[in-house]
Amino acid sequence: MKVLTFSLAFLLSALGVAGAYTVQKGDTLYNLARANNLTVEELRRLNNLPSDTIEIGQILRFSESEPLPPPIIKPAPSPAVPAEPPKAEVPSGPASPTPPKAPTKAAPKPKTAPIVVRSGSNFTVGGVQVILPEELGMGDAFSVRLSGIDASSAQVRFPSEIGEDVRMPNEMLTPFGAAGVYLVPGRVVLGKTTPVIVEIKVGTEVVRAVIPLRAVGKSAVVPLQLSKGVAAKLTDPGKAAEDALVNTAYERRGLPLWTKPFAAPLSSTAFAGSFGQSRTYVKGGPVDYHYGADYPAKLGTPIKAVNDGTVVIAGMYPVRGGLVMIDHGGGVSSLYFHQSKVRVKPGQKITRGEVIGEVGTTGISEGPHLHLEIRVRGEATDPADWFNRLWP
Ligand SMILES: [Zn+2]
Incomplete structure (x- = not known):
């Protein structure tokens, strides 16, 4: 009893x-x-x-009023209710003290499943429903959406990134769960002209899908007219350390820390076409992309965090000026350049809308404005793809 x-x-x-x-x-x-x-x-x-x-x-447990559960998972084997049916084992032959190698045929090594190439933006892989964008453009942030019982076990990568100028190309990614849907954020690097290839693996099934890229007309290269003092910052000896700091921060991976849609950092709107603009910083110099959106604003205007996260960089730097970088988790980060005053510290937890600093014209800047970047695994995406959305 x-x-x-x-x-x-x-x-x-x-x-x-x-x-x-x-x-x-x-x-x-x-x-x-x-x-x-x-x-x-x-x-x-x-x-x-x-x-x-x-x-x-x-x-x-989900509240303090409940008893603290055992620290380690190992489900206690209960004779009444086995957590899992015992696995079939090698039958112990009658009185065979050292049974030779398993008499049961070793399961044949699973052959590597052929990679199936799918067209269209809606299909299943190993029972998991996949929804992809129908087309993309350079600088876009996007989501690979997965749903179904095994969606969380899917592995996703972007083989088309091999050979592209991206950090950690073709990285193996596991999806994040949000509101019953699992997803993997993607990015189309500025300068990309070929289709995005997505590879999704569920169980032994592997599917590759191709997302076509919108054709874009060549935009004119804008030659920046930097004043001498500002141009000198391009060769500042502190630039290498600054870049290294930011690049290291781009390697952060963690669970998404936000639960609400992204919000604009200022009430003003960004200059049209400022994100992704091709430009030269030095007359006749190399063409570079502009990785952020520029917002006009008066000196001292408070800047708000675009979403919840952790401050990973906060301070004054030669190129980016007054810089704050927030890691939102999920490989997503936001960066705020040229601030006159930085009001947060590294390690600080931030919620969406919290003031992180003030508009300025520090670093490589020719007048008060905010330069905002939203990056996916270190690559710049159009901030407009994020605002009023939980995911792009
Ligand atoms: Zn800018």
Whole structure:
């Protein structure tokens, strides 16, 4: 009788009746936090989790009023309710002390599945529904959207990035869960003219899809007329360290920290065509792309964070001037250049709309304005693709 009571109690708690939750296939810390109006950090703190990793069968609590679940996941084997049916093992032959190699035929090595090439923007891979943009243009941010029971286990990469001027081309990416949909953010690097190739793997099925690129007319190269003092900053000895700092920060990967759509940093609108403009900084010099959107504003105008995140860089630098970089998680970051005053510190948590600094004309700048960048895994995307959206 005692045994029965115990196993019933175990069963109830495993089913969540006692208030605790058992991690299911496809769950991520991020979507569980969202579903329970918590941040990932709060959920980690509540459960004493050392990392963002959770495992199927792990018990979690969503409020302080519940008892702290066991620290390690390993589901206690219960004789009454085995967590998993025991795997078929090599049959132990009658009194064979050291059975030779498994008499059962070793499962044949799974052949590498051929890569299937799909056309269209809506198809399935291993039972997972995939939705892609129908076409893209250079500088676009976009999302590969995945839904279905195995969506969280999908692996996504962009083989077309090989040979492109991008950081960590063809990186293997796992999707983030948001509102029942899993997705992987993508970017089309400025200067790209060939289609984007997406490879999606679910289980043993691998599908490649091609997203065509919109043709763009050649835009005129704008020669910047920099004053002597400003032009001198292009060769500032501190530039290399500044670039290295930013490049290192682009390597950050973490779970998305935001839960609301992105919002503009100022009430003014950016100069039309300022993002992605091709320009020369030195007369006759190399053509460069402009990786941000420029917002006209008076000196001292407060600048607001475009979304929640963590400040990873804050200070005065030779090229970018008064610079703040916010890591939003998910490989997405925002950068704010040329500020007269920086009002935040590295490590500080920021919420959308919080003032991070003031408009200025520091660094390579010829007048008060904000230069805003929103980057996906270090590559510049059009900020307009983000505003009023949770994902592009
Ligand atoms: Zn700019």
